[in-house]
Amino acid sequence: MTATATPTPTRPAAPRAAPLPLRRNARRVVLALAVLVTALVTLALAGAARDDVAIDDATARTTAEVISAGSRTLVRFTAADGEVYPPDQGVAYPSGLETGQLVRVEYARDDPELVRVAGRSWVVGLLPAGIVLTVTWSLAAGAGWLLRRRSRA
Secondary structure: OOOOOOOOOOOOOOOOOOOOHHHHHHHHHHHHHHHHHHHHHHHHHHHHHHHHHHHHHOEEEEEEEEEEOOOOOEEEEEOOOOOEEOOOOOOEOOOOOOOOOEEEEEEEOOEEEEEEEOOOOHHHHHHHHHHHHHHHHHHHHHHHHHHHHHHHO
């Protein structure tokens, strides 16, 4: 009997696993979230500016009592017509107010629900908005860099 050497079959290279859809689109998801946060911050500032314009168009001033300070600071004031108003949405730009405190406020004569602390405007929101956007885009850039690095590996 003659022994013939049979060639051993070589295994074909294993196909590279296709990336999961989420992993493939992870950078897009991170970018979309950062854009969403940016849009929400921009809309919040624009809304505050719009309310300030409405107050500036028909400004009335008075003293209000802070009846609740917290996530939504509520005040109560007497308008020029003698009516007492506790605006449902609270007062705009309430930082530093405490319950029981008397504070000067400005409100829209034609809509006393729009009330802000006197001397403050939407500009006070620029610093917090800037911080939020800086942190958001820093995290997005870091996450994008990590995801790109992993996709190359």
